Amino acid sequence: MKALLEKSLQKAINYREYRQLVERLILTTSTTGEWTQNRVNATRLNYTRMKRMEHLVDITPEKKSIFQEVEDRQYWLLFAESFCDDAAQTLPVLKKLAGLSENIELKILIMNENRDLMKRLGKDQKTILQLLITDEALNVLAQWGPRSRMATQMVNEYQKLHGRVDNEIKKQLQVFYNQDLGKQIIAEIAAIEVQIEGEMALHH
Template sequence: MKTLIEKSVNKAMDYAQYNLLFKQLMDEQRTTGEQNHEKIDYTKLNFSRTKRLDKTAKVSEEAMEIFKNILEKQTWLVISEPWCGDAAQTLPFLNKIAQMSENIDLKIVLRDENPELMNQFLTNGSQSIPIVIMLDENMNVSQTFGPRSKAATKLVIEYKAEHGIIDDAFKEILQVWYNNDKGASVVNDILESLEVKA
């Protein structure tokens, strides 16, 4: 497992490279992995969401202080895909956090190109993303986060219990929720992960 993680980190992109890939996909009207209209449309949508959040995402003063004072060097390896809506709502906040701390190195790998890694971090047996793998300086897994915040996960579970599936109507509900939440749930869950680790 450690060798797999080290290999994954070594070939991972940083956030700027991930955004360059995003832009290239837009220019070429395609997406990563399997090419279909739905995934290409989601990639376009997520590109504009990510660009907007990169400009508008804010982290509270209290949280900023905690992130700035992280003393241990660590790598946050994120399994993601440009077509993933939850990733588009999460990565800009992870990037903001990483920018605040010289001890957090944010790295991103694509799920479909890294099935072996993905299969080590399944959520209830599924390859749900994004997954944030928090690694200490020796590349040991200290915590994981994802694919959604606890609050968003609760919404998903409740909707599925009532309707049996996640449909387009729910995707709209979730998008409105993300807009109102403004990343607070992601930031709070990450803070909790750090406290558990400490």
């Protein structure tokens, strides 16, 4: 597992590089992963959503302090694809959270290029967004994803009723994201960090 993580980390890119990658994809009418017109369209739309979220994410002082007090170095490894709606909403939030501490480094992995690691983590090929939090030695401390619990519940309930994920639930999710503006994600990642710091304190 650690060898796979090391290999993936070498291919990982930071947020600015990911933004530049998506810009290039839009200019060349392309996408990460297998090419389809729907994915090309989604890539373009998600870039707009990502830019919008960058200006709207607001973190309370109480939550900020949780991330500012992270003492040990961490990697946040996020699996994403340019066409993934959840990634467009989540990445700007994680970038702002990671930016609160010099000890947190956010790295983005293109899922299609890291399938071996995804399989090792027991994730199926439909799961795209996944966050791994590791220590400096790449020991996995926590996992999160593919979206907040509230958003996941919305998708699961819709699937139970309709037997599929379609454009209607995607629209409903977008309304949720527009109203929530990352608050659920911030709360859940903050809770994870509190737990990690508590466990670290026991071992120090």
